[in-house]
Amino acid sequence: xQLTNTPDDLGRFxxxxxxxxxxxxxxxxxxxxxxxWLQVIQHEYYRTRAEDNRIAxxxxxxxxxxxxxRNGVVLARxxxxxxxxxxxxxxxxxxxxxIESLAGxxxxxxxxxxxxxxxxxxxxxxxxxxxxxxxxxxEVARFIAQRYRFPGFDIKARLFxxxxxxxxxxxxxxxxxxxxxxxxxKIEQNExxxxxxxxxxxxxxxxxxxxxxxxxGITGFEQVEVDAGGxxxxxxxxxxxxxxxxxxxxxxxxxxxxxxxxxxxRRGSLVAIEPSTGGxxxxxxxxxxxxxxxxxxxxxxxxxxLNNSPDKPMVNRALNGAxxxxxxxxxxxxxxxxxxxxxxxxxxxxxxxxxxxxxxxxRDDKKGGHGLVDMYKSIxxxxxxxxxxxxxxxxxxxxxxxxxxxxxxxxxxxxxxGESEGVLPSQEWKKKRFKKPEQQKWFAGETISIGIGQGYxxxxxxxxxxxxATLANNGVMFRPHLVQYVENxxxxxxxxxxxxxxxxxxxxxxxxxxxxxxxVGVNKxxxxxxxxxxxxxxxxxxxxxxxxxxxxxxQYRASGLKKELRDHALFIAFAPADxxxxxxxxxxxxxxxxxxxxxxxxxxxxxxxxxxxxxxxxAPVDETAEEEEE
Numbered sequence: 001x002q003l004t005n006t007p008d009d010l011g012r013f014x015x016x017x018x019x020x021x022x023x024x025x026x027x028x029x030x031x032x033x034x035x036x037w038l039q040v041i042q043h044e045y046y047r048t049r050a051e052d053n054r055i056a057x058x059x060x061x062x063x064x065x066x067x068x069x070r071n072g073v074v075l076a077r078x079x080x081x082x083x084x085x086x087x088x089x090x091x092x093x094x095x096x097x098x099i100e101s102l103a104g105x106x107x108x109x110x111x112x113x114x115x116x117x118x119x120x121x122x123x124x125x126x127x128x129x130x131x132x133x134x135x136x137x138x139e140v141a142r143f144i145a146q147r148y149r150f151p152g153f154d155i156k157a158r159l160f161x162x163x164x165x166x167x168x169x170x171x172x173x174x175x176x177x178x179x180x181x182x183x184x185x186k187i188e189q190n191e192x193x194x195x196x197x198x199x200x201x202x203x204x205x206x207x208x209x210x211x212x213x214x215x216x217g218i219t220g221f222e223q224v225e226v227d228a229g230g231x232x233x234x235x236x237x238x239x240x241x242x243x244x245x246x247x248x249x250x251x252x253x254x255x256x257x258x259x260x261x262x263x264x265x266r267r268g269s270l271v272a273i274e275p276s277t278g279g280x281x282x283x284x285x286x287x288x289x290x291x292x293x294x295x296x297x298x299x300x301x302x303x304x305x306l307n308n309s310p311d312k313p314m315v316n317r318a319l320n321g322a323x324x325x326x327x328x329x330x331x332x333x334x335x336x337x338x339x340x341x342x343x344x345x346x347x348x349x350x351x352x353x354x355x356x357x358x359x360x361x362x363r364d365d366k367k368g369g370h371g372l373v374d375m376y377k378s379i380x381x382x383x384x385x386x387x388x389x390x391x392x393x394x395x396x397x398x399x400x401x402x403x404x405x406x407x408x409x410x411x412x413x414x415x416x417x418g419e420s421e422g423v424l425p426s427q428e429w430k431k432k433r434f435k436k437p438e439q440q441k442w443f444a445g446e447t448i449s450i451g452i453g454q455g456y457x458x459x460x461x462x463x464x465x466x467x468x469a470t471l472a473n474n475g476v477m478f479r480p481h482l483v484q485y486v487e488n489x490x491x492x493x494x495x496x497x498x499x500x501x502x503x504x505x506x507x508x509x510x511x512x513x514x515x516x517x518x519x520v521g522v523n524k525x526x527x528x529x530x531x532x533x534x535x536x537x538x539x540x541x542x543x544x545x546x547x548x549x550x551x552x553x554x555q556y557r558a559s560g561l562k563k564e565l566r567d568h569a570l571f572i573a574f575a576p577a578d579x580x581x582x583x584x585x586x587x588x589x590x591x592x593x594x595x596x597x598x599x600x601x602x603x604x605x606x607x608x609x610x611x612x613x614x615x616x617x618x619a620p621v622d623e624t625a626e627e628e629e630e
Contacts, residue, residue: 068248071254075251083130088120177297246486251482261615275473278480329457362388390451408464422460423456468572471515538578543571584602
């Protein structure tokens with residue numbers, strides 16, 4: 001090519017060369033600036049990213065704290081076992097096909113598949129989920145040999161909660177199970193997300209739930225170098241986990257066992273309290289359930305059996321069941337009358353066997369009545385007519401005010417969740433309870449049945465036990481509690497749950513002594529005498545029978561009624577009467593008379609606690625016992 005106009009062509013060439021050179025320099029400048037940005041300014045960021053790709057942070061789940069009774073008997077513990085788990089996001093192809101192939105290597109039962117499917121539906125993230133738990137060494141070896149066939153499947157060592165005594169004490173211990181969305185909300189509210197990495201279980205009820213953040217412990221971590229395939233190459237650093245705190249209970253495990261055994265196949269509840277501290281010695285709700293069923297994720301069939309059982313084994317009757325107290329209410333009514341000056345111990349009434357109020361006749365259980373009745377006799381023989389008249393004289397608001405001081409119709413504040421409030425009837429309560437104005441008015445006739453523990457009265461067994469313990473403790477009320485202290489498993493430091501008096505009732509000691517004396521009379525010559533015949537100790541008590549439905553003036557015949565319509569049997573007691581160390585309340589659902597069904601259970605419990613005497617059989621139902629009470 002020839003340059004025809006040399007100066008012009010040379011100028012154009014120079015300009016083009018300059019532009020090209022500037023462009024090249026600009027590109028190198030951009031590359032250099034990017035290099036500076038990545039290697040200098042963003043150095044720490046990308047170094048961290050690189051380290052994250054190279055190093056995996058693996059959480060180490062801590063040992064859950066132990067739960068022991070007051071004497072060191074272990075009620076909840078842990079053990080380690082191998083679990084075969086699946087991370088669904090990493091499974092190649094169909095998950096169902098992969099599980100089917102796995103079944104040729106390790107036994108996968110239909111219940112395992114159902115449980116896995118349920119967990120998969122309930123899990124909101126793609127975390128590792130168990131398909132088989134508690135694998136044997138042989139099963140682990142078989143899987144490891146063929147692991148290459150199952151991407152997304154892995155063997156992990158997990159800690160499992162174990163309740164060595166099965167159903168024993170299940171309602172007070174509670175249970176743990178897989179973490180749910182609701183649990184995650186609690187974890188977030190308590191700012192514990194980091195501490196629950198790798199944790200699959202959470203306390204669902206009882207002590208396991210109430211003391212969850214004490215029992216869980218502090219999660220540890222391992223820094224592990226991994227290759228491009230995500231497989232661990234070597235351990236770089238380890239922060240060990242801190243085991244959860246241990247719980248030492250006020251419960252006496254052997255006493256709890258005696259009480260549960262005494263119920264046999266009967267439904268009901270028993271709460272025993274140490275009056276001077278509020279410590280719960282036994283808390284029974286029957287029937288109970290095996291908390292071990294929930295640890296791996298309860299099978300559908302097991303859940304259906306528990307949930308649909310007419311006996312409602314999942315209901316904690318001690319805290320959730322609200323029942324009319326029947327004649328166990330009468331000692332407290334008598335104490336109210338003495339305190340408020342409405343009666344003296346010597347005052348008598350003539351009991352013809354009924355009490356007339358307006359056009360209505362309220363009948364006593366004893367046809368023809370008890371004759372001349374003073375306060376002592378009214379408690380010993382359980383005279384209804386005496387308390388019909390007393391309730392009328394006291395009035396509903398005086399009754400409600402006094403019973404409220406005893407804790408009836410109020411949550412006790414025990415250290416497990418789910419407690420019912422019950423019903424302490426009053427004019428104010430009725431206005432809040434009903435919507436229609438004609439339903440809100442309190443009628444004087446409604447007060448009469450309140451006096452014998454019927455009507456709108458409805459209290460939980462733990463409320464009755466607390467009121468009885470308060471009477472036994474001369475009017476000083478303590479908050480019931482199950483935990484004696486929380487122990488730091490690492491340092492051994494103990495955080496005691498100090499006995500906390502709630503209030504001291506303004507009662508005269510002479511009045512308290514009189515009521516105690518009358519309750520001793522119940523077990524010596526009254527309605528509880530047969531059940532407590534021959535005791536070497538002196539026990540104060542009161543039988544009770546609570547109607548499930550109104551008789552409407554008819555006569556009660558248990559044999560002619562369906563079981564669920566029969567009366568509830570109740571009994572309250574404390575012993576030794578002169579210096580009580582135990583107070584209790586017993587309820588047997590549809591058990592009939594308190595002297596027949598409830599008092600013999602109380603006798604077995606008191607015999608063991610005070611004498612070490614063990615019956616090793618369910619308490620018998622005394623078919624010959626007669627009880628003159630509603």
